[in-house]
Amino acid sequence: MYKLSPSILAADFAKLGVQMEETDRAGADYIHIDVMDGVFVPSISFGMPVIRSVRNVTKKIFDVHLMVENPERYIREFVECGADIITIHLEACRDIVSAVSQIKKCGVKAGIALNPGTPLSNLKYVMAQADMILLMTVSPGFGGQKYIESSTEKIQKLRELLEKNGLQTDIQVDGGITKENIRMVLNAGANVIVAGSSVFNGNITENTQYFKRVFEEYA
Numbered sequence: 001m002y003k004l005s006p007s008i009l010a011a012d013f014a015k016l017g018v019q020m021e022e023t024d025r026a027g028a029d030y031i032h033i034d035v036m037d038g039v040f041v042p043s044i045s046f047g048m049p050v051i052r053s054v055r056n057v058t059k060k061i062f063d064v065h066l067m068v069e070n071p072e073r074y075i076r077e078f079v080e081c082g083a084d085i086i087t088i089h090l091e092a093c094r095d096i097v098s099a100v101s102q103i104k105k106c107g108v109k110a111g112i113a114l115n116p117g118t119p120l121s122n123l124k125y126v127m128a129q130a131d132m133i134l135l136m137t138v139s140p141g142f143g144g145q146k147y148i149e150s151s152t153e154k155i156q157k158l159r160e161l162l163e164k165n166g167l168q169t170d171i172q173v174d175g176g177i178t179k180e181n182i183r184m185v186l187n188a189g190a191n192v193i194v195a196g197s198s199v200f201n202g203n204i205t206e207n208t209q210y211f212k213r214v215f216e217e218y219a
């Protein structure tokens with residue numbers, strides 16, 4: 001039920017494959033892959049060729065987070081290069097309902113991401129179709145930022161909303177998650193944890209194992 005999804009944005013790209021293998025061996029559940037287009041967010045990260053070349057490094061689930069304007073244009077291509085979950089931003093889609101169904105038609109899981117300032121009420125007509133809701137806990141675009149404190153209440157409210165609707169949808173949190181605040185977001189109701197700097201800075205094995213041990217306390 002609890003999943004750790006290390007974000008390779010914080011990896012050393014000269015050693016990307018090796019570092020992915022290390023977090024895989026240490027117990028990571030997913031690999032979080034942040035694609036940025038320089039339009040939806042100010043920065044540009046990487047795209048399909050990089051994903052394709054690391055696809056054979058691990059069998060773990062590729063959790064692809066598209067910070068891309070009109071992501072509908074690229075869904076098929078990301079599936080072809082190895083995505084297992086595709087998360088798109090509600091703010092980036094003209095028609096979120098059809099974008100989510102497009103993802104599901106490709107046979108992969110669909111996530112919907114919300115920026116910190118986007119209200120949960122915007123999810124009303126699409127929530128039931130999503131496999132996962134990603135709450136951004138920093139403004140999207142860069143790794144290594146500080147967790148926005150008001151996110152905790154938003155996680156709680158989302159978990160209540162899902163339960164009220166009889167849904168057991170995954171809640172993913174992304175941005176500024178550390179060894180210090182992990183328990184707080186789990187207590188609030190998150191169950192899929194993205195961690196970039198706090199996995200890849202320092203000892204990757206020890207960091208991964210730390211988060212996994214915390215999950216055991218909640219099992």
Ligand code: DX5
Nearest residue numbers: 140141143144175176196197
């Ligand atoms: C930010 C990305 C995050 C980022 C998280 O826009 O979506 O996935 O890599 O990095 P940390 O954990 O360092 O905040």
Ligand code: ZN
Nearest residue numbers: 034065174194
């Ligand atoms: Zn992300």
